[in-house]
Amino acid sequence: MIAAVVLTAGCTKETGYKTLIITGQNNHDWQSSSPVLKKILDETGMFSCEIAETPAAGGDMSTFNPDFSSYKLVVLDYNGDSWSDKTKSAFIDYMKNGGGLVVYHAANNSFPDWKEYNEMTGLGGWGNRSEKDGPYVYYRNDSLIVDETPGIGGTHGKRKEFLVRTRIADHPITKGLPARWMHGNDELYSLLRGPARNMQVLATAFADSAAGGGTMRDEPMLMTINWEKGRIFHTAMGHADKEGGPAMQCTGFIVTLQRGAEWAVTGNVTQQLPYDFPTAAGVVLRPDFKEITYKEALQNIRSYDIGKSTKNLVCIQSHITQLAGDKAGLLETEKDLVSILKDEKATAESKKLILRELSWMGTEYSVPAVKELVNNNDLKDEASFALSRLQAN
Amino acid sequence: MTKRTSRREFIKRSAAVTAGSIILPQIIPSTAMGMGGRPAPSDRIVMATIGTGSQGTGNMREFLKLKGQLQFVALCDVDKKHLEAAKDIVDQANGNKDCRTYGDFRELLEKEKLDAVSIALPDHWHGIIYSAAANHKLHVYGEKPICRTIKDGQTIVSAVQKNNIIWQTGSWQRSLFNFRRGAELAINERVGKVKYIEVGLPDGGRGIGTPPVMDVPPELDWEMWLGPALKVPYRGVSHWNWRWILDYSGGQMTDWAGHHIDIANWGAGLEHTGPVEISGHGVYPPEGIYNAPVEYDLHCKYANGIEMRVANASRLPHGMGTTWYGDLGWVHVDRGDILKASDKKILDEVIGENEIHLYKSENHYQNFIDSVKSGKPAIAPIEVAYRAISVVLLGEIAMTTGQTIKWDPEKEVIIDNPGASRLLSRPYRSPWTLPTV
Numbered sequence: 001m002i003a004a005v006v007l008t009a010g011c012t013k014e015t016g017y018k019t020l021i022i023t024g025q026n027n028h029d030w031q032s033s034s035p036v037l038k039k040i041l042d043e044t045g046m047f048s049c050e051i052a053e054t055p056a057a058g059g060d061m062s063t064f065n066p067d068f069s070s071y072k073l074v075v076l077d078y079n080g081d082s083w084s085d086k087t088k089s090a091f092i093d094y095m096k097n098g099g100g101l102v103v104y105h106a107a108n109n110s111f112p113d114w115k116e117y118n119e120m121t122g123l124g125g126w127g128n129r130s131e132k133d134g135p136y137v138y139y140r141n142d143s144l145i146v147d148e149t150p151g152i153g154g155t156h157g158k159r160k161e162f163l164v165r166t167r168i169a170d171h172p173i174t175k176g177l178p179a180r181w182m183h184g185n186d187e188l189y190s191l192l193r194g195p196a197r198n199m200q201v202l203a204t205a206f207a208d209s210a211a212g213g214g215t216m217r218d219e220p221m222l223m224t225i226n227w228e229k230g231r232i233f234h235t236a237m238g239h240a241d242k243e244g245g246p247a248m249q250c251t252g253f254i255v256t257l258q259r260g261a262e263w264a265v266t267g268n269v270t271q272q273l274p275y276d277f278p279t280a281a282g283v284v285l286r287p288d289f290k291e292i293t294y295k296e297a298l299q300n301i302r303s304y305d306i307g308k309s310t311k312n313l314v315c316i317q318s319h320i321t322q323l324a325g326d327k328a329g330l331l332e333t334e335k336d337l338v339s340i341l342k343d344e345k346a347t348a349e350s351k352k353l354i355l356r357e358l359s360w361m362g363t364e365y366s367v368p369a370v371k372e373l374v375n376n377n378d379l380k381d382e383a384s385f386a387l388s389r390l391q392a393n
Numbered sequence: 394m395t396k397r398t399s400r401r402e403f404i405k406r407s408a409a410v411t412a413g414s415i416i417l418p419q420i421i422p423s424t425a426m427g428m429g430g431r432p433a434p435s436d437r438i439v440m441a442t443i444g445t446g447s448q449g450t451g452n453m454r455e456f457l458k459l460k461g462q463l464q465f466v467a468l469c470d471v472d473k474k475h476l477e478a479a480k481d482i483v484d485q486a487n488g489n490k491d492c493r494t495y496g497d498f499r500e501l502l503e504k505e506k507l508d509a510v511s512i513a514l515p516d517h518w519h520g521i522i523y524s525a526a527a528n529h530k531l532h533v534y535g536e537k538p539i540c541r542t543i544k545d546g547q548t549i550v551s552a553v554q555k556n557n558i559i560w561q562t563g564s565w566q567r568s569l570f571n572f573r574r575g576a577e578l579a580i581n582e583r584v585g586k587v588k589y590i591e592v593g594l595p596d597g598g599r600g601i602g603t604p605p606v607m608d609v610p611p612e613l614d615w616e617m618w619l620g621p622a623l624k625v626p627y628r629g630v631s632h633w634n635w636r637w638i639l640d641y642s643g644g645q646m647t648d649w650a651g652h653h654i655d656i657a658n659w660g661a662g663l664e665h666t667g668p669v670e671i672s673g674h675g676v677y678p679p680e681g682i683y684n685a686p687v688e689y690d691l692h693c694k695y696a697n698g699i700e701m702r703v704a705n706a707s708r709l710p711h712g713m714g715t716t717w718y719g720d721l722g723w724v725h726v727d728r729g730d731i732l733k734a735s736d737k738k739i740l741d742e743v744i745g746e747n748e749i750h751l752y753k754s755e756n757h758y759q760n761f762i763d764s765v766k767s768g769k770p771a772i773a774p775i776e777v778a779y780r781a782i783s784v785v786l787l788g789e790i791a792m793t794t795g796q797t798i799k800w801d802p803e804k805e806v807i808i809d810n811p812g813a814s815r816l817l818s819r820p821y822r823s824p825w826t827l828p829t830v
Contacts, residue, residue, distance in 0.1 A: 169708065178676045178688045179707030180596055251679075279687035281600035281678035306626065307605045314679045324795030352623075360793070360815045381624050381822055388820035 016048035017072035017100075017265050024054035024064075025080025028106050033240035034077045036248050037104065037257070039289050044258050044271060047073065057081055068094035072265045076107035082114065092116050095230035100264030102257070103234040108192065109154065120232050122199035122225040123192035125154020134194040139167065139204045139218035146196065153193040157214055159239065161185050161283050162205045164221055164252060172269040173224065173233070173259045174202050181278040183221075184250030184285055189236040190219045198226040203256075222256055224263065231267060233260030249285040252278045275318030276311060284311075294319045298336050302346035304353060313353050320361055334362055338369045348378040355379065359386035366390060438463040438508045438532075438765055443498050443522060445470040445479035446632055448536055449513035452563065453479065455758045456511065456534075457486050462762050467505045469495040472631070473612040496614055498522055502529045509765055512536065513563070517622045517641045517819075520545030524828045527552035532559040532765045534758070537651025539778045541642065543786050544818035544827065546779040547805060551830035553775040561761035561771035562778035564655045566728070568757035575715070575726035576660030577751050583742045584735070585719030587661045587699060593706040593713045593727075594649040597687030600637070600678050604628045621821035628682060637683035644685025645705065646785050654703060655773070655781040656726060657715045659751065661699055664777040667802035668693035668701065668784060675792035691788035696802070703785060790816045 019041060023034040034051050041047040054064045062084045068074065068091055083091070095101065095116075103121050111117040112127030123137060131150040138145055144167075164183050166174050183205070190207040204218035225232040235257060239247045247253060255277055259269045274291050278284040292300065297315035304312065316337075323329040337354050340346050351373070358366045367390055373383035440463050442453050449470075456463055465483045470476040476494045483492040495501040502525060509532035512522060519540050526533050527549070539562055540546035553560045566572045579587055606626040609615040615627050622640045635641040636648060658664045673691035677684060690704040706712040714727025722735030734740050744750060754760035754772040764771040790813050791798045799808040807814045821827060 165707070176674075179705065180688075182599070276679040277676075279676050279678055280597055281683060281687045282602065282680060284679045306628070307603050309680055310603065310682075310684070311679055314677060317677070321793070321795030359820075360812050384823070385623060385820045389815040389818075392815055392818075 016042075016046050018070060019047045019049040019073040019075060019261070020066060020068070020071045021049055021051045021075040021077060022054065022066070023051060023077040025057050025078060026106055027079055027109070029240045029242065030077055032242055032244060033104075033238070033248065036240065036244040036289060037075055037077055040248075040254050040257055041075070041261055043290055044262070046258075046262060046271075049075075054078065054080065054083075061087070065090070068099065069097070071099070073100040073102065073261060075102040075104060075261070076110070077104050079106040079110040082111060088114065088116075095120060096228040098229035098231075100261070101230060101232045102261050102264055103232060104257075105189075105236060105238045105240075108189075108234065108236065116227075119195050119197060120225060120227045120230070121194060121234055122196050122223050122232070123194040123220060123234070125189060125192045127154075129153025129193055131193070134196055136191060136193045136217075137196045137199070137201065137220055138215070139201070139220075144201060145217075151191070153191060154189065155191045155215075156187040156189050157207065159185050159187055159247075161246075162188050163280060164203050164205050164237075165218065166203050168200055168202050171200065171202055171224065172267075173222070173256065173263050175269070176273045177256075178277065178279045180280040181252050182280060182283045183237060183252050183278070184246035184248075184283045186237055186247035186250070186253075187239045188219065189221075190215045190217070192220060192236065200224045222260070224260075231264045233257075233264045235260060244289065246283070246285060249287055249289065250278070251276050251284045251286050254286060254289060275315050298340070301350050301353065302340060302343055304350040305347055306349055317357065320357065330361060331363065331365065334358065334365055337362075338366055341369045341373065351379055352382045355382040355386040359389040362386070362390050364390075437461070438762055439506065440465050440509045440511060441467040441469065441501060441505055441507050442479065443469045443501065443510060443512045443526075444514040444536075445475040446472075446513065448563075449511065450475075450479055450482065452511050452513055452534065452536070452758070453482065456762075457482070459759055459762055463509075465492060466507070467493040467495065467501055469498050469501045471496060471614040471617045475632075496617065498525065502526065502531075507531055509534065509559075509761075515618075515635045515641045516541040516643075516647065518620055520548055520827050521621060521821075521825060523549045524552040524830065527556045527558050527560075528828060528830075530556050530558060532761075534561045534563065534761050535775075535778075536563040537655075537778060538643070538647045538782045538785075539651065539775065540782060540786075541647075542816075542818045543783055543805070546782060546786070548827050548830055550775050550779050552828065555830055559761070559764045559768070559771055560773075560775040560778075561757070561764065562651060562655075562773035562775065563757075564651045564773040564778060564781070565757035566652050566656055567659065567752075567772045568754040568760060569730075570755075571730050571732040572656050572659075572715075572726050573751055573753065575717075575724050575732050576656055577744055577749065578724050578734070578739060578742060579660030579717035579719075580662060580751070581742075581744055581748045582719065583721070583739050584717055584724055585721035587717045587719050589718040590657045590661055590699065590701045591709055591711060591716040591718070592653045592657050592701065592703045593709040593711060593715075594653060594689075594703065595645040595713065596705045596707050597637070597645055597678075597685065600681040600683045601634070602681045604630075604682060619822070621819075621825035623822055630682065634683075637685045639684050642685065643785065643789050644687075646686060646689050646703070647782065647789070650703075650782050650785040651778060653713070653715045653727075654701075654784050655777065657701065657717070658777065658781055660715070660717050660724075663695060663699065664780055666695065667780055667800060667805075668787065669696050669802065670694040670797060670799055671784070671787045671791045672797040673703075673788045673791045675789075686792060689788070689792065691785070691791065693784060693788070701784070703788060 023030040038049040108121045108124045109126045136147040201220045203222040205221050207215045223234040238253050297312040301312040370386045373379040468479050480492050511534040513536040609627045671693050675686035676688035688705045693701040716725040725733045752772045
């Protein structure tokens with residue numbers, strides 16, 4: 001019996017890895033964050049998530065007793081009262097048997113006195129953590145430092161956008177990721193400390209003097225930990241506002257969470273890196289936590305005007321790049337693009353973008369549609385540009 | 394001074410003098426009459442600067458340090474404010490107010506009687522203006538990257554060769570000790586035969602989002618700034634930051650190829666060839682007006698088996714700079730006098746008399762002036778600049794298409810790929826055309 005566990009919403013796909021998101025107590029807005037975590041993971045089609053809420057703070061924790069063994073992945077959005085010994089023991093067994101775990105943001109604050117849990121998270125903060133709990137771990141001058149200096153565990157400065165730096169580029173989670181990318185407005189967790197055993201720091205962020213705790217260290221943001229047979233993905237990012245907010249909408253947060261979750265289950269990552277992963281050029285948000293598909297981009301780009309988002313174009317360009325060498329696929333894409341040229345409702349600015357793409361990837365199929373625009377006052381330069389290239393060989 | 398002389402020939406002490414042409418009066422200031430041990434004005438190189446932004450002005454200041462050896466008489470820019478600021482510098486150096494200013498390079502080339510020109514412009518203008526200067530038989534100090542496309546580059550190389558002018562690329566690292574020494578160690582196989590080279594170029598920076606259309610500032614001739622590029626409304630990007638927009642430049646990757654790839658080629662004997670296979674991956678900003686890749690990772694194979702990786706610095710173990718690898722270790726060079734090796738003993742190696750000694754220059758600007766006077770090639774000639782930039786221009790095509798590009802470095806064509814081949818040039822907006830050489 002798990003009387004007090006509330007199971008919200010069913011599975012999106014029965015074939016997905018069964019996933020249990022645990023929340024119910026947190027110093028953060030868990031009512032906002034946990035549905036977003038579910039949405040982000042369900043979006044991949046790889047997970048089917050349930051949300052389990054513990055009793056409220058001070059409640060009877062013995063009633064919280066999920067059947068961990070029936071899940072492939074546990075996601076902790078929890079920072080609260082200690083679980084019952086029985087539940088802790090079941091969780092340890094789950095992990096010993098090769099369970100997958102995602103530790104999200106303030107979950108690394110939780111359970112300061114639970115030895116095994118802190119071994120699983122690798123690093124934690126607050127909860128009177130100090131040198132007794134383990135060293136600080138961070139990067140300085142591009143070297144990983146394990147620092148036994150006495151002091152508090154856990155701090156952060158004012159929220160801000162910050163640059164995340166990939167430290168291990170050949171891990172399945174980070175493979176192909178930009179070396180540096182801007183993260184949406186978030187708390188930059190600093191001075192985390194813990195056992196840090198069998199832990200890899202995949203990415204860091206620099207906590208400068210103005211904000212972020214001012215440690216002047218490159219603080220760990222994404223980590224993996226191997227504990228017994230279990231695999232743990234730990235993200236220190238993603239502070240929740242009402243309905244998520246920029247830290248959770250950040251494509252970098254979303255995609256690393258999705259990839260980290262898959263790795264925690266299988267030890268591998270099969271997800272393609274999306275076209276909209278942020279770079280050092282700036283933050284990229286997914287306001288509804290979803291990736292725009294190629295088909296959506298084909299539709300959306302028709303209303304493009306100067307000053308509007310260029311995301312749809314980048315999506316189309318990425319689609320073309322991925323079709324490299326696939327002549328049939330490229331011809332289909334060419335036809336899609338030509339249909340935009342012929343669409344009377346599509347803006348001139350959108351057609352200018354399309355003409356540039358067709359200039360190199362088009363074939364004779366495009367020529368008549370491009371020729372028609374050579375005398376169009378708004379489009380003659382771009383049409384001539386495209387035609388000149390299309391007829392070059 | 395009323396006879397038109399090809400000043401270049403004159404300087405080379407040639408007797409060739411043609412009479413009858415009409416020229417602008419050449420005003421020689423009294424302070425420049427060859428007194429006090431300085432060269433007579435007729436021996437001075439008469440120069441102009443086209444493009445008086447930060448790089449063009451910086452180059453001009455370096456040339457002006459070579460006191461008495463040259464004189465600037467004219468300037469050209471599409472931004473009147475830049476032009477005025479540069480004129481002040483030149484007038485002060487000349488001790489008069491005579492420096493002439495132009496908004497159109499064609500007028501400058503037509504009217505001025507020059508020996509040489511220093512050019513620093515957005516890349517999309519290089520094909521036309523470098524070729525035009527060469528066709529006017531002017532010696533050129535030209536900024537890298539020397540071209541925006543392979544086709545532009547081929548045209549410039551032809552123009553420079555046909556007119557037999559002195560060309561110096563602004564690849565000034567060649568004139569620094571650590572780069573020459575590192576390249577010399579590599580080419581003399583002090584790490585063994587070079588098999589693999591890593592080239593780290595800067596990471597891309599932050600974007601500015603998608604700014605709105607703005608009024609063109611009164612000092613700026615926006616139409617002329619755009620020139621052969623597609624017409625777009627002014628959105629506040631005309632100086633410096635044009636580099637992050639693909640219509641004008643290829644971002645950090647193409648900007649820095651003329652430095653660290655140039656050095657890589659120098660130390661590996663690849664100066665006069667190109668890769669045969671190029672593949673790569675670019676990370677483009679998903680949002681905003683800046684669309685040049687912020688990260689990039691290229692892999693190139695050469696016919697002789699050497700492989701080269703070109704990537705943004707954060708992706709590479711040695712970060713920025715050039716690293717040559719052979720069976721015996723590696724040598725790494727970068728700015729800040731950095732010269733490192735896998736074993737310090739490599740750095741103490743002596744290069745024997747009969748081994749390869751690379752061209753030695755200790756001042757990139759002086760080297761250009763010396764070459765103009767002597768007629769001997771400068772340290773960074775056009776052909777090697779073209780080969781350095783072609784690596785990343787081909788890489789850009791690999792990144793855009795997602796395909797592995799096969800390149801014939803002799804015939805300078807992409808093999809069996811019509812779509813990718815179209816990216817070897819950018820059509821020019823009417824009425825601009827690339828000169829046929």
